Amino acid sequence: MKKRKGIIVGGKKWIPTLQDWSWIITIVWMTAANFYHPIGLFGFVCMFTPIIIVLSGRGKMHCARICPRGSLIGKIGSLVNLGLKRPNLYAKKWFRPALWAIMMGSFAVMLIFVIPQGIDTLGFSVLIFMEVATVLAILNGVLFTPRQWCTICPMGYTSGNLRNLRNKLKNQSA
Ligand code: SF4
Structure with missing residues (x-):
């Protein structure tokens, strides 16, 4: 079942694209969080939204249609782009899981240390983490x-x- 214009894809409601303007969300929340650190906790929304969308059966619709960071880099990259060849490293099979482990591992360790320090420090730390990822x-x-x-x-x-795991489990139970 595939009917994008009819709003239903794979039996699930299709999410209209926000990619034309969702970059504004990144700019606004990061700017606001630099002045009021607890707003940095909005970073958790950015992290959990793609997961909730996958678990709802909509696959990677977050990446394709919502992601404020994806929207931002698309906008900036369309204005300034050197078009260099990507590093060979990126194509290595181990690179993506390794980067995932480094970034998620450091985020988890950071949380262990900053959660006891209160909302302000936690919000600021999440903000810094998200800003570093956005700069990269x-x-x-x-x-x-x-x-x-x-x-x-x-x-x-x-x-x-x-998404792959969900599809696998779904096929096994079908
Ligand atoms: S930055 Fe790209 S890959 Fe990462 S969540 Fe956003 S759209 Fe998806």
């Missing part, structure tokens, strides 16, 4: 192709694996 994403977009980051992004990797 922008650099990739400017140096290589606009959405190059999406080929190695830990959140994209997580939602892709969850």
Whole structure:
């Protein structure tokens, strides 16, 4: 069942694309969080939204139609793009899981240390983590192709694996 215009895809409601403007969300929340650190906790929404969408059976619709960071790097990369060849490293099979483990591992360790320090520190730490990831994403977009980051992004990797696992379990139970 595939009927994008009819709003139903694979039996699930299709999410209209927000990619033309969702980059504004990244700019607004990061700017606001720099002034009021607890707003940095919105970073958790950015992290959990793709997972919730996958678990709802909509696959990687977050990446394709919502992701504010994806939208931002697409916009910046379409304005400034050097079009360099991507590093061979990116094509190695181990690279994506390794990057995932480094970024998710450091995020988890950071949480262990900052959660006891209260909302302000936690919000600021999440903000810094998301800002570092966004700078890396922008650099990739400017140096290589606009959405190059999406080929190695830990959140994209997580939602892709969850989607595959969900499909596998669904096929097994069918
Ligand atoms: S791969 Fe990452 S940055 Fe790209 S659209 Fe998906 S979640 Fe966003």
